[in-house]
Amino acid sequence: MGWGDLGAFGEPSKETPNLDQMAAEGMLFLDFYTANPLCSPSRAALLTGRLPVRNGFYTTNAHARNAYTPQDMVGGIPDSELLLPELLKKAGYTNKIIGKWHLGHRPQFHPLKHGFDEWFGSPNCHFGPYDNRELPNIPVYRDWEMIGRYYEDFKINLKTGEANLTQLYLQEALDFISKQQASQQPFFLYWAIDATHAPVYASKQFLGTSQRGLYGDAVREIDDSIGKILRHLQQLGISENTFVFFTSDNGAALISAPRQGGSNGPFLCGKQTTFEGGMREPAIAWWPGHIPAGGVSHQLGSVMDLFSTSLSLAGLQPPRDRQIDGIDLLPVILQGQLIDRPIFYYRGNEMMAVRVGLYKAHYWTWSNSWEELGKGIDFCPGQSVSGVTTHTQEEHTHLPLLFHLGRDPGEKYPLSFASEEYQRAVERISRVVQQHKDTLVPGQPQLNVCDKAVMNWSPPGCEKLGKCLKAPESDPKKCSWPH
Amino acid sequence: MGWGDLGAFGEPSKETPNLDQMAAEGMLFLDFYTANPLCSPSRAALLTGRLPVRNGFYTTNAHARNAYTPQDMVGGIPDSELLLPELLKKAGYTNKIIGKWHLGHRPQFHPLKHGFDEWFGSPNCHFGPYDNRELPNIPVYRDWEMIGRYYEDFKINLKTGEANLTQLYLQEALDFISKQQASQQPFFLYWAIDATHAPVYASKQFLGTSQRGLYGDAVREIDDSIGKILRHLQQLGISENTFVFFTSDNGAALISAPRQGGSNGPFLCGKQTTFEGGMREPAIAWWPGHIPAGGVSHQLGSVMDLFSTSLSLAGLQPPRDRQIDGIDLLPVILQGQLIDRPIFYYRGNEMMAVRVGLYKAHYWTWSNSWEELGKGIDFCPGQSVSGVTTHTQEEHTHLPLLFHLGRDPGEKYPLSFASEEYQRAVERISRVVQQHKDTLVPGQPQLNVCDKAVMNWSPPGCEKLGKCLKAPESDPKKCSWPH
Numbered sequence: 001m002g003w004g005d006l007g008a009f010g011e012p013s014k015e016t017p018n019l020d021q022m023a024a025e026g027m028l029f030l031d032f033y034t035a036n037p038l039c040s041p042s043r044a045a046l047l048t049g050r051l052p053v054r055n056g057f058y059t060t061n062a063h064a065r066n067a068y069t070p071q072d073m074v075g076g077i078p079d080s081e082l083l084l085p086e087l088l089k090k091a092g093y094t095n096k097i098i099g100k101w102h103l104g105h106r107p108q109f110h111p112l113k114h115g116f117d118e119w120f121g122s123p124n125c126h127f128g129p130y131d132n133r134e135l136p137n138i139p140v141y142r143d144w145e146m147i148g149r150y151y152e153d154f155k156i157n158l159k160t161g162e163a164n165l166t167q168l169y170l171q172e173a174l175d176f177i178s179k180q181q182a183s184q185q186p187f188f189l190y191w192a193i194d195a196t197h198a199p200v201y202a203s204k205q206f207l208g209t210s211q212r213g214l215y216g217d218a219v220r221e222i223d224d225s226i227g228k229i230l231r232h233l234q235q236l237g238i239s240e241n242t243f244v245f246f247t248s249d250n251g252a253a254l255i256s257a258p259r260q261g262g263s264n265g266p267f268l269c270g271k272q273t274t275f276e277g278g279m280r281e282p283a284i285a286w287w288p289g290h291i292p293a294g295g296v297s298h299q300l301g302s303v304m305d306l307f308s309t310s311l312s313l314a315g316l317q318p319p320r321d322r323q324i325d326g327i328d329l330l331p332v333i334l335q336g337q338l339i340d341r342p343i344f345y346y347r348g349n350e351m352m353a354v355r356v357g358l359y360k361a362h363y364w365t366w367s368n369s370w371e372e373l374g375k376g377i378d379f380c381p382g383q384s385v386s387g388v389t390t391h392t393q394e395e396h397t398h399l400p401l402l403f404h405l406g407r408d409p410g411e412k413y414p415l416s417f418a419s420e421e422y423q424r425a426v427e428r429i430s431r432v433v434q435q436h437k438d439t440l441v442p443g444q445p446q447l448n449v450c451d452k453a454v455m456n457w458s459p460p461g462c463e464k465l466g467k468c469l470k471a472p473e474s475d476p477k478k479c480s481w482p483h
Numbered sequence: 484m485g486w487g488d489l490g491a492f493g494e495p496s497k498e499t500p501n502l503d504q505m506a507a508e509g510m511l512f513l514d515f516y517t518a519n520p521l522c523s524p525s526r527a528a529l530l531t532g533r534l535p536v537r538n539g540f541y542t543t544n545a546h547a548r549n550a551y552t553p554q555d556m557v558g559g560i561p562d563s564e565l566l567l568p569e570l571l572k573k574a575g576y577t578n579k580i581i582g583k584w585h586l587g588h589r590p591q592f593h594p595l596k597h598g599f600d601e602w603f604g605s606p607n608c609h610f611g612p613y614d615n616r617e618l619p620n621i622p623v624y625r626d627w628e629m630i631g632r633y634y635e636d637f638k639i640n641l642k643t644g645e646a647n648l649t650q651l652y653l654q655e656a657l658d659f660i661s662k663q664q665a666s667q668q669p670f671f672l673y674w675a676i677d678a679t680h681a682p683v684y685a686s687k688q689f690l691g692t693s694q695r696g697l698y699g700d701a702v703r704e705i706d707d708s709i710g711k712i713l714r715h716l717q718q719l720g721i722s723e724n725t726f727v728f729f730t731s732d733n734g735a736a737l738i739s740a741p742r743q744g745g746s747n748g749p750f751l752c753g754k755q756t757t758f759e760g761g762m763r764e765p766a767i768a769w770w771p772g773h774i775p776a777g778g779v780s781h782q783l784g785s786v787m788d789l790f791s792t793s794l795s796l797a798g799l800q801p802p803r804d805r806q807i808d809g810i811d812l813l814p815v816i817l818q819g820q821l822i823d824r825p826i827f828y829y830r831g832n833e834m835m836a837v838r839v840g841l842y843k844a845h846y847w848t849w850s851n852s853w854e855e856l857g858k859g860i861d862f863c864p865g866q867s868v869s870g871v872t873t874h875t876q877e878e879h880t881h882l883p884l885l886f887h888l889g890r891d892p893g894e895k896y897p898l899s900f901a902s903e904e905y906q907r908a909v910e911r912i913s914r915v916v917q918q919h920k921d922t923l924v925p926g927q928p929q930l931n932v933c934d935k936a937v938m939n940w941s942p943p944g945c946e947k948l949g950k951c952l953k954a955p956e957s958d959p960k961k962c963s964w965p966h
Binding site for chain 1: 492781866887893
């Protein structure tokens, strides 16, 4: 989902009454970022509070390439990483993930081995391979065992876009919350739905209800579900004890537009890029009785802050034996403070850009390659800013491209290198970058090796379902990451 | 000002608390249009309820050219046109215009000859000619007489951007409202401020207060002023008897970006073009006790509707001897109705595009010429949609380019000519266009002839100020309209 996909963020169809209401009752973050312009690394960052380059969710197979966890990915979240649910357990929390995990699908990466107590969902997104007799479809798990596969047992009609998955995820959420309330146990729910990811889907009752086509139908269903979750918390009388945060793991994928792609509002490009459209996200914090209603914050925030903020809410300290990139947002949310901190925009192993205050410096630019563009793949459709949306990887480390995101949120007008404003801002940013690079200890890259043998041929539970498949011989290869 | 310039419409700095509050207390229009992508024709349309091609505010000097009323313009609003204030007089209204008139500056076009009772402002915008000893600066009027000139007596510091004009206009508005309230007289106030038009200005107290630079400072001052006007109405106890509407006369001028240009949000291009960025406008209706708070409407609205709606509010009928393009929005505003009506996008003498429902058909495309582009003039900076943002005038009358503005508000993906959806939509739109063209009676074009002799050399009142200048010999010429 992109920054511009909610009514509260200026989507012109304004079809998200529940999320808009959530914002009206809570706090809207206008300058909130994901940790990567792609799914898996962002989710690893959310749960570890650490940049993908630290937690291993990146590739060194090629320079500045986005990578994730397809089904033949050998790597996943290392045991050495401490995940938010692992830490929350110490404070008595029950942790559940509903939906997409995406931090590796081999047995050792199972979410219940990394702090979660319950799971309903899948290791991967619901995109391919599907309906493919040569390769296993994506399994759907309940806790330790597969209970079926996407497309086979959990239907997604690629022709009509109909699938009732969001409704299943919603019911799981409501049931889990009820159970926790009944047992008076604190809980962490990671509601990781994926309906706006291509192939986009929505339930029958939402199909055709949006001005925006199937993508808008999916957004409406998510919006409706979140409204139901918030109301459920209120009806159970635990809304004042429950902190809720809504955000996304990357900007809208403009390659899926116009039928399956969302909106990044006034921002440049989208998913896969380190322009604002790829990494600035809608974000709303909600906690009635604690967060003043109708608040708006310009705090530079990150999905990694949800790690630190959640620990703080649970009365826990963040780990001290490693660098944590997330910050505790409670002073921002509860007292309206503004904390000075940078935002780093990475693509794989390369820091492409950094934001300090209202300035953003690009050290590398790349939208996508000429070769891909020739094949119709375009991460910036209809947008072309000379020297900025480059189709070769362009280095600017000696003279970064500088934008003032207040005057120029769309990154169209680099500041003049000769201006005093440029000199002053780049000096300040350079110090931040130097410090970041000097202290950076990159993690072991997890997204380098692919092997069809590790795909989900026979997950636990397959026997009961008669769905065990035979894996091929192992044949590990460097994964290819074109973007 | 552009669609994306207010917080309520997704401007990421969210610096318009008063207008956002006005929307929260009133009704937000998301699909509201001006009648032309340029100032004078839009304002003529607002006050006559008629398209510029009917009321004469267009040129036939060249095909599809935007035109307005510079100081050497010979034409202006014809006596045959009936203006909103002329009609409101019949219902006992006192009418005042504060700010920019723009419907001609020669004596016969004076606003007090066209229904207004009072005026504080100027016949033209505050842009050039200025500080020019060869040509007269723009006069500022109080009612019938000039009381000074821009830059000479009403300072605008082009270096710092400082000018206190919005404060003067605000005080005029508050005083007028107080006077009308005291005398229990109904009133129509046309508060036509121009601070966001280049050269952009703001008062000292607002300079440097925005994240968005000088343009943002100007927006903040306008926002603050509107807050003061609304509070004034409330304090006088007449807010429930006063209908207030906020909108703009064209999209943000992207050629003035990034220092003096605003935002058109997710829409394509800006001022001077018939893409959404040029003509879709922020719009808010406010009338406490009548308009339900927090309303949002997708009614296709137009500045011309303010003519018909205002007449309706005053209990008057629109003129029957001519075609009125505006519709009465009261059923929309008070009962939430949706009225089926098209939006026509004109550029000078050519209907470039038409919107019916969520579909928009382009019959002609043109952003601006290659020649201008070569000189650095670009109405779509950073945006380039193949076959859409064309730099030659392209005709599509036989096979219009069709967009679905719900799925594709940014006009990036024309529908396939072969699709059923295209066939159905174009059939429907063609009927609307045919009817429009069959019944169209173009007015006498007013914006064809320029003559330096008609400039404001010696307006009434100049003797008292010692500011009378000598006009040159008359030398009428065809005006040149490059866009």
